[in-house]
Amino acid sequence: MITRETIDDIKNRMDIVDVISDFITLKRSGQNYKALSPFNNEKTPSFYVVPAKGIFKDFSSGKGGDAITFVMEHEGMSYTEALRYLAKKYGIELKETVAAQEELEALSARDSLYIVMNFAKEHFKGLLKEHEEGKSIGLSYFHERGFNDRTIEKFELGYALNEWHNLEETALAKGYSAEVLEKSGLVIFKEDQKHYDRFRGRVIFPVHNLAGKIIAFGARILTKEKDQPKYINSPETEIYHKSNVLYGMYQAKNAIRKEDFCFLVEGYTDVISMHQAGIENAVASSGTALTEEQIKLIRRFTENITVLFDGDAAGIKAALRGIDLVLKGGLNVRVLLLPDGDDPDSFSKKRSSTELKTYFQENTKDFISFKIDLYAADASRDPIKKAEAIREIITSISVIPDPIKRSVYIQETSSLLKIQESVLLTELNKILIGERKKQQEKVKDEPEVAPDFSEEFQENTKLDTGGMVQMQERETIRLLLNYAESAVEEQKLIHYLLHEMDEVVFTNPVFGEIFQTFKTLSNEGKAVDEFYFLENGSTEVKKIVADLMTSRYHTSPHWSEKYHIFFPHEKEVIGDVAYSNVLRFKFRAVQKLMEDNLQKIKLATSDADLDKFLTIHEQLKNAEREIAETLGIVIAK
The missing domain is CATH 1.10.860 (DNAb Helicase; Chain A)
Structure with missing residues (x-):
């Protein structure tokens, strides 16, 4: 139990603007601050922070309270966990009393998962730095990749021994239950009663949430075993939903806010190499297809994103898949394709930080120019392919929610392709009308919801x-x-x-x-x-x-x-x-x-x-x- 003295110290030290800015970008509005709601998807800011009173109010979701309440609501933490987070943030020594047995039993499943995941992170870090196998295999691998000790510590990298029960036995000896180890995904339990560590003989990449708490792990194998995948990841748990998470966002959020744009790369090492090269506003989708939730997460800190992909054919296709979804999320998207044969990890090692930034500035394109250049070679002598390329571009423009931005891109496309603007607008309107009809048909096909005649409903509406x-x-x-x-x-x-x-x-x-x-x-x-x-x-x-x-x-x-x-x-x-x-x-x-x-x-x-x-x-x-x-x-x- 955290003492009253410590709680008072936390409340006296915490600044609500400072706390909330770790999770979303606030803009000054008179004496107060406002932002897009982090709880609902919206276009107009309805989230307000009043520094003089130390409170926030989200008018779209109805949530409100002080900085502690915000951390609890946003991160799904208990009151105690929120206090621990804030104490760590402000460097406040935690003074605690012994909790009663019923209070220990009242620890929620989420609290237990956070605690065991933090234990696992410290266990893997210790093996990397102190165990002979960890140093000779894991640490040597990271150094060969060019990661220095400061970077390894920044991302809290680790190593899992090539043993079936190392983590499980260590955790059980320290009092962690088998049930929590299974729910966290750290230990796999089979129907035949067999159980073993999920991560074995691999370097470990911890995944943080915005508050810096460990919610999952990614792991890369270093040997060439045919029956083993190169990367394995934690399964979905109560605290980890991969579609809602971007690797490196915890380390990158302040740089993203400062630079007002974000680099999106593909994998763990891409992010780490970019950060070590001085490009700290980089995050990754961790090998999964980009999701709407991940785009909303980026939008909390900036509306500008540069999608950075490998220069091979697979990289180009991945860039095309991601662009339309980013546009649909209301972000301003640019694209950077690296030279063929390079990825962000290898490319960042070939240039100094200054050279890297200069290259990015000179070679980044808006998505219209990117698509036009991409289709130019094939479409230059083939009218049919040119028509298909134009439709591809117009389809991308159609998903942009802002009509003014759509109009600007139509004008630019007209100029670059030398096509009458009226023709492009006609094609755009066809697509928009078609989408509207689809939505109307979808609503029409949905079953009618019976009116709610509950007492609460009647009381709130009459x-x-x-x-x-x-x-x-x-x-x-x-x-x-x-x-x-x-x-x-x-x-x-x-x-x-x-x-x-x-x-x-x-x-x-x-x-x-x-x-x-x-x-x-x-x-x-x-x-x-x-x-x-x-x-x-x-x-x-x-x-x-x-x-x-x-x-x-x-x-x-x-x-x-x-x-x-x-x-x-x-x-x-x-x-x-x-x-x-x-x-x-x-x-x-x-x-x-x-x-x-x-x-x-x-x-x-x-x-x-x-x-x-x-x-x-x-x-x-x-x-x-x-x-x-x-x-x-x-x-x-």
Whole structure:
């Protein structure tokens, strides 16, 4: 268990902008920051960070909270694991107490996998540097590839002994369970009860997530055994989904953000060689076909990508397959083909860092020029092949989601190929219309989903007085979170609202929980603010608090500084705002009571009951009219 002292130290040291910038690229927006949502696929930024309050809010997914919450949500970590990550990031010494047995048993499966994968990484590193076999085979191989000790440490490379049970026996001796070893993919269990290490006699390439935690391994064999594949990789697990991961992204993310573009290569050694040569904004798809999830991962840090492939025929085909998917993901794509016979690993060893960067700058092409050059030789004397080449290019342009970019590429294609722009536009529109029809047919063929008539659905969608009451409940909580200590009528706003709404029963349970917490702690003489809820509240409470503490819109300073048009800040008129909120709350409450009373009138079974409910209705109507006059609201008589 991490001590309270350590937790407080972490919270005092962590900077939310610094923490979140390790995972996505933030852009300043006034005093705050914004970005595309890391939780949903979107075109317009709806993810906001408020440094002054130390909170984030993602309006597209509804997630929100502090830096710890973000790490938990983004990386799927437990609270304790998020604290460990932040402590490591800020160099804070972890002070822990002995956990109770039930707390140890409560470790989630994900936590167990992270722990055993980290153990395996340290085990493989130790074998590489300290074991005779590791040094003579594994370390010698890496040195022969030109990797220096600093690079080997940066990527935490290792070696697995050529033994069937080395890792398994070491792990079991240290208390790791066979079940966790199997779930992690480190040990293979057969139906005939046989079991053995997955990685044997191979150099090891650990795969990191964005937080730097080990989630998988790749391994290369160094001997020429016919029945053994050159590379083997960890299987899919609860913490590792290969379609969501890019090798080297953890080491490359800061350079990608700084350079504002990313090199995409093919394999582990390509990435490592590029980094050692000073090209640190390189990542790899690790031999798998590029996926939409991987493209979204790149887009968190940059919208510019250069696909770098071998110059042979296979490399060219791979480049063509990847380009359209990158374009569809909304990225700006360029292509760099290396000389025939070279790959990024071998090519980077032939030139200095400066020469390498110069070559890349001079030989990188946008995808239109690349495709035109690729088809030029075959199409120059064959009209049919030229027509096919044009369709290939237009097909690539059609997947670009931005219509302005599509238009620019059409103009460029028209100029380079000397084809009328109107002809190209006609072909582009055919493709777009065809795709739209396919989508419409797909929707038409999908089975209809029955309407959701659950109580929660009805409660969230109906536009009645009950919904209006909840809106006022929400506004009350917003005022308490933002201005609890502000002065209203010679007292603090928190005391004013708690007194005026002392007997109010909130219809929304989350708002009611927050209000009751304010009430309880205030009665005990304790101060309470948004940070109390971010630390102690439930997941729903944290979301609500982050939402109510974050605004997507702010008044531009130009209104006052440039145009001398002044708007009062809400804090300056908080007394009027609070008074109006209390009246509106009571107004909506009275309307809700009237609505309920009308139902009783309809269901009255005796004259006595009818007279009683009619009298109540008249009293409520008078109260509604009186509050409406004060608020300046016109109501039907």
